[in-house]
Amino acid sequence: MSRFFRVLIAIALVVALSGATCNRKPDCPSLGVAVRPEPVIVERRVYVPVPARLTEREPIAEGPIAMCFDVAAQRRAALERANAKLEQVEAIQATGVKP
Structure with a gap:
């Protein structure tokens, strides 16, 4: 078990020291900026x-x-x-x- 933990710690150190960073999307505001919500109008169709x-069947005459x-x-x-x-x-x- 201790060998497993050593390997796991070694992998974690390699990842941490490799300088891998998470790239943020360009449209996201910076971390300290609050985002103001904007109302969105959603159109809902009601039939x-x-x-x-009007949906009753008409009888068919026969004779x-x-x-x-x-x-x-x-x-x-x-x-x-x-x-x-x-x-x-x-x-x-x-x-x-x-509605």
Whole structure:
């Protein structure tokens, strides 16, 4: 054990006597100078939640071939409702929320 400590002390002496210095970054102030903190504004984005009524699924109309005109009219109505919901979502999308 004593040999280990002798080697460790010898290494420490060599490092200490070698004149190795820690280089400081050039932008760091000198050791005796206090640094004045500067406030930083952090922008935080808050997204507007989309109401649940605008994410409801539209039913798909189905029926026999004899009712094809009625089914087509029901599908068109569902498509128009879906497009109206998308327009409402687009209107909400660009609005901001205060945290």
